[in-house]
Amino acid sequence: MIVSVAVVLIADALTGKAALAHTGDLNLHTPAGGFLSGFTHPLFGWDHVAAMVAVGLWGAFLGTPALWILPVVFPLIMAVGGALGVLGVPLPAVETGIAVSAVVLGALIAFAVRAPLWIAALIVGTFAVFHGHAHGTELPRAVNPAVYAAGFVVATGLLHLLGLGVGLAANRPAGAIAVRVGGALIAGAGIAFLTGIL
Amino acid sequence: MSALRAPLPVFPVAACLLFAAPPAWAHGPPPGIGGFMFGLQTPFILIEQVLATLALGLLLGAQPHGVLKFAGLAYLCALLLALGTLEFIRYPVRLIIPVLSAGALIGLWIAIARPVPRGLAVMIAASLGIMIGLAYVPPPNHWLQIIPMTAGAYGCLVLLLTAAGGVAALLHAPRKSLWPAVGLRVLGSWLAAVALFMLALWARG
Numbered sequence: 001m002i003v004s005v006a007v008v009l010i011a012d013a014l015t016g017k018a019a020l021a022h023t024g025d026l027n028l029h030t031p032a033g034g035f036l037s038g039f040t041h042p043l044f045g046w047d048h049v050a051a052m053v054a055v056g057l058w059g060a061f062l063g064t065p066a067l068w069i070l071p072v073v074f075p076l077i078m079a080v081g082g083a084l085g086v087l088g089v090p091l092p093a094v095e096t097g098i099a100v101s102a103v104v105l106g107a108l109i110a111f112a113v114r115a116p117l118w119i120a121a122l123i124v125g126t127f128a129v130f131h132g133h134a135h136g137t138e139l140p141r142a143v144n145p146a147v148y149a150a151g152f153v154v155a156t157g158l159l160h161l162l163g164l165g166v167g168l169a170a171n172r173p174a175g176a177i178a179v180r181v182g183g184a185l186i187a188g189a190g191i192a193f194l195t196g197i198l
Numbered sequence: 199m200s201a202l203r204a205p206l207p208v209f210p211v212a213a214c215l216l217f218a219a220p221p222a223w224a225h226g227p228p229p230g231i232g233g234f235m236f237g238l239q240t241p242f243i244l245i246e247q248v249l250a251t252l253a254l255g256l257l258l259g260a261q262p263h264g265v266l267k268f269a270g271l272a273y274l275c276a277l278l279l280a281l282g283t284l285e286f287i288r289y290p291v292r293l294i295i296p297v298l299s300a301g302a303l304i305g306l307w308i309a310i311a312r313p314v315p316r317g318l319a320v321m322i323a324a325s326l327g328i329m330i331g332l333a334y335v336p337p338p339n340h341w342l343q344i345i346p347m348t349a350g351a352y353g354c355l356v357l358l359l360t361a362a363g364g365v366a367a368l369l370h371a372p373r374k375s376l377w378p379a380v381g382l383r384v385l386g387s388w389l390a391a392v393a394l395f396m397l398a399l400w401a402r403g
Contacts, residue, residue, distance in 0.1 A: 067380065071380075072383050072384060
């Protein structure tokens with residue numbers, strides 16, 4: 001029964017034929033388009049995705065209070081990086097910094113490094129500047145900046161949440177190994193971003 | 199009950215939905231309340247106000263009842279008090295930078311999850327209420343136009359504050375699980391991050 005209802009609901013959702021009250025397509029000039037543009041910006045960059053998930057994984061691995069401090073520190077510092085990008089303050093090697101963030105965070109998880117809280121926050125915050133700068137400099141002119149910012153902040157937070165959720169498996173013996181393997185994969189992906197393979 | 203348990207003809211129903219006529223959602227406001235409906239939507243045009251009000255609601259919802267009561271009242275009174283400036287300033291004043299700065303600071307406060315002294319909470323709520331309320335000082339129209347629009351705008355702001363406060367109270371309630379409180383801190387950091395980004399965009403011009 002549940003499967004039946006799910007199939008029907010999915011079919012309904014996929015039809016996409018609802019007549020909305022407002023005309024106009026979902027372009028960058030509409031608030032929804034602006035939000036979607038910001039929301040998809042971290043999701044369409046695999047380097048962003050890998051690093052964001054790694055932040056959540058590492059937070060879960062380190063446990064309380066890093067569990068919540070890292071996902072709180074990251075968006076705040078990312079906003080500062082975004083502000084630098086918007087204001088045109090140059091930051092060298094932004095893309096390299098993003099790829100390095102995946103390598104370093106992945107390696108920290110893979111080697112089960114239990115860094116002190118302030119060092120963990122410093123590492124995550126430093127990398128957040130690069131991610132934020134990329135979001136800020138790539139802000140499309142047509143987009144409503146508020147909804148674009150809301151979009152990329154929410155997407156980033158949800159990726160952290162994904163990492164945290166998976167990272168909770170680290171509480172079990174087999175899960176801890178899986179999380180470390182996940183970290184190694186993220187580090188490997190980061191190296192592939194750095195070398196241009198991906 | 200038996201009807202609920204009966205197997206659903208999945209594929210015929212899914213096929214019907216696929217080819218069904220789309221629903222029409224375009225409703226105009228009922229006659230006579232157009233001004234109120236317009237006012238109700240106005241805060242969403244002034245997005246910094248939505249952000250700051252949500253942040254204030256989240257902050258106050260996580261405070262003890264005494265703080266929530268006094269600060270909530272202070273916000274409502276300050277909104278109304280802003281109307282009193284009608285005689286002096288005549289036109290709406292949109293204070294983007296102070297409102298965004300307040301939203302960022304309140305978001306940070308939520309993120310660090312420290313209690314707010316009652317006096318400070320009242321002061322924050324009152325000053326934010328005044329700053330936001332000044333944007334709704336109505337232009338010199340007939341009072342029959344002014345009252346529904348202002349009532350709609352204030353209604354929207356109060357709804358936002360109440361909804362955010364309710365969410366915060368739910369998340370802040372004592373539980374065994376750590377996650378709701380973490381969620382509240384994360385929401386605060388998101389609001390602060392968006393406010394900071396918007397401030398930077400404003401500075402860029």
